[in-house]
Amino acid sequence: MTKVVIIGGGPGGYEAALVAAQLGADVTVVERDGIGGACVLTDCVPSKSLIATSTRTTYVRESESLGINVPSGPDGKSEVEVDPNTFNPRIKRLALAQSEDTRARLVKEGVEVVAGEARLVDPHIVAVGERRIRADVILIATGAHPRELPTAEPDGVRILTWRHLYDLDELPEKLIVVGSGVTGAEFASAYQSLGSNVSLVSSRDHVMPTQDADAAQALEEVFTRRGMNILNRTRAESVTNSGTGVRATLSDGRVVEGTHCLMTVGMIPNTEGIGLEEAGVRLGQGGFVEVDRVSRTTVPGVYAAGDCTGVNMLASVAAMQGRIAMWHALGEAVSPLKLSTVASTVFTHPELAAVGASEDDVRSGRIDGRSVTLPLNTNPRAKMNEVNEGFVKLICRQHTGIVLGGVIVGPRASELILAVSVAVQQNLTVDDLAHTFAVYPSLSGSVTEAARSLMLASPE
Template structure:
C-alpha cells in the first residue's frame, strides 16, 4: 500500500487526502491550525460570510427605488444598523462548523489526522511535532506540501490585534470601527473596504496604483471604484503607506495614524493591512529534501504539482500559483492522481474562474482584456451593460456588464468577465463554454430564461455571431 503524508489540512491538503484514500493509499494528514486551512478558518469562509451580511444591508438601503421603506426616517435615510459582535459570532460559528465537516469527511474515509507541525527529513520522511507533545516519524512514498500562506505586514506597521489588524484578526472586533483605513486595494483590500463601508463604517482605501483592483479587468475595476466613491468611500489613489502607528487622533481618542510616503497623514480608529501574503515554507527542511523555492519563498511546481524533489508534491498558496481555494484543491487532486498512477489532466490556468466578492462582484474566466491588448491572444469582444437587461431593471441594478472574448474566424469563446450581483454564479456558463471550447453560436442558440441576468450572456454571444466576417466587427 502506498503511504501518503500530507503536511497542511487546507483545500489542497484535504482534497488530496480524499483522492489518495479513494485510490487506495494509506493517508496521514499533519495539520497545525485546523482542518480547512486559511480558506475555512481565516479567509474565504469568514470573509464571504461578512460580505453576505454587507450585501443584505446594501440591498435594504438601496431599496427605495423598488418602493420599500424599511425602518426609514425618509426615502434617503435607512434605519438599518449592524451588530458587529453578533455578525462576528456567526462568522466564528460557521468557521467551526465547516472545519468540523471537513474533519468528519476525512474520518469517514479512514484518513489519519495528526495535530501538529510537519517538517521534511529528506524526500521520503516527515517529522511530525505533535500539538500535545512528542514527535512521530512518518515514512512516506509520496509527500504533499500544502502549508498555505500568512498575511504580509509592513516593517513599520505591526499588527496589535486591536487597532492595527490583518484580515485574520478583524473577527475579534466587538464594535464597528468608526473610521477604518484599509491599506492595499487588491482583492482582499477591496472586499473588506466594500463590506465595512456597507456595514456603516467610514472607510478610507489607500491604493498604491492608479485604480483599485489593478490586476482585474480595467472596465470592471472602474465600475467598482465608481460604486465605492458613490457610496461614500474615500479612495486615495497613487498613495503608499510608509508606517502605521497607534496613538491619539483628533479629539484625543485612541486610534491609528497612517503616514503616507509623500508625507500626508491619515487618521482613523482602526487600520486593516491587506498588502499580500507570505508562503508558510520556512524551517520545513525543504532545501535539504531537494525542494526548490523561488526568491519569494514559494514552492516551485509543474502543472501536475511536482516539486524538484522526487515523490514530493505541493499544492495551494504555498506554491503561489493563483492563490485561490479552488486552484489549491485542483492542485491537490492532480498531485495525488499523478502520484498514484491515475488518469490526470495537468492544471490549465486558462480555464480557471475567479471572483472578487465586492458589491457588485467581478467574475472572470479564461483570457483577459489585458491579454488581448498585449497581443498574447487574438480575440474580439463585446461588452453589454447590465442596465439594458430587463431583469436588472426590475431589481434596480444599474452597475455592471457582461463581456465575452472569442477567436476571430472560429468564434470559440476564450474568456469572459461578468460584473453583477452574484457574478460568481453567472460566470459558470461562460466557464463551461471556455473549458468546452464552445463557439458563440452554440452559446447563443442555448435557451436563456427571460427575464434573467444570464440572458445577457446569451445576448453577448449573439452579438458575436459569425456572419461571414470576423466576429465582433462593428460591436464594442
C-alpha cells in the first residue's frame, strides 16, 4: 500500500486526500489550524458569507422601484441596519461547521488527520513534533498568508488584514481599503453595501487591473454611484493608528483619514522553515514552490498544490492541482492542468465572472477570434429585477466558432459562467450554444443570445 502524507488541509490538501484514499492509499493529512485551512476558516468561506449579508442589504436598499419602501434617515440614506454582532458570529460558525464537515468526510474515507506543524526531514520523512512519518508520496499544500507592509503593520484593531474583520464588534464607519485587486474590490464592495464610508486606494488606472477592462470599468462605475471614494494611480506609503482612527499617507502626497484600514496587498506563501529547500525542493521568485502541470516539484515523489505554488491562487485550482498530483503519483491516467479552462469570479455586487480567452487576446492578435457583448439591461429577467448594470461577453474562434472564453458581469455571474465554462472545456461551438434551450425569462438566456449573435455573424 502506498503511503501518502499531505502537509496542509486546505482545498489542495483535502481534495488530494480524498482521491488518494479512493485509490487505496494509506493517507495522513497534517494540518495546524483545522481541516479546510485558511480557505475555510479565515478567507474564502468567511468572506463570501460576509458578502451574502452585504448583497441582501443592497437588494433591500435598491428596491424602491419594485415597490419596497425603506425609511430614510435625516441624511437621506436608507435606514437599513446591519449588526456585526450578529453576522460576524454567524460567519465564524459557518466556517467552523464547514471545517468539521470536511474533517468528518476525511475520517469516514479512512484518512488519518493529525493536528500540528509539519516539516520535511527528507523526501520520504515528515516530522510532526517528535513523530516521524515515512511516506512514499508527499504533497505540500501549505497555502499562503496576507502580505504585510512594514510602514502599515496590521495591529488587528484599526489596521487590519481580512483575517481580522470577523472579530470587529462594530461596522467600520470610515474604511480605507488599500489594494484594488480581487480581494480589495470584494471587501470594498461589501462594506460599502453594509453602510461603511469606503475609500479604495488603487495603484493602477482603474480597479481590478487584471480583469476584463470593460468589466472592471462597469464595476468601478457601480462603486462610484454607490458613494465609494476611489483613489487611482497612487499607493499607500504608510498607515498609522492614531488611537481613535487611522491616517493613510499616499504616494501622491494626499492623506486619507478613516476609522479603520484594511490592507489587501497580496499573499506570501507558507514555505519558510518547513524543510523544503533542505530536501531539494526548489522555490521560485517570492518563495513559491515550483511545480509542473502535474504538480511535481523538483524532487521525485514530492508534489505541491494550492497557493504555496502561486499558480492562479483559487480554491478550485488548488483542489484540481491536488487531485492531479494524486492521480499522477498513484498511476492513474491524468490530464495536465490547463489554466485556459479555469473559471474565476470576483464576488462584488454585481459579480464578475470570466473563463478562457479574453477580449484583449483578440485585440492583440494572440488569438484569431471575435466577440460580442450584450448588455443585461435588455434581458427581460434583468428588467423584472431592476438589473441595470452588467453584460454578457462571449468570445469564439474566428472561422470555426469554437467558444474560447467569456465574461459575465451581473447577479449570480458565478453561477451563469458555468455554461460558458462547459463550452470552453468541451470545445463547443457558438452553434452548439445557440441551439441549447435556455429558460425564458432568465439571465442565462443572454448567454445563448450572445451565441446566436456570433453564429449569425460568422463568415460565409
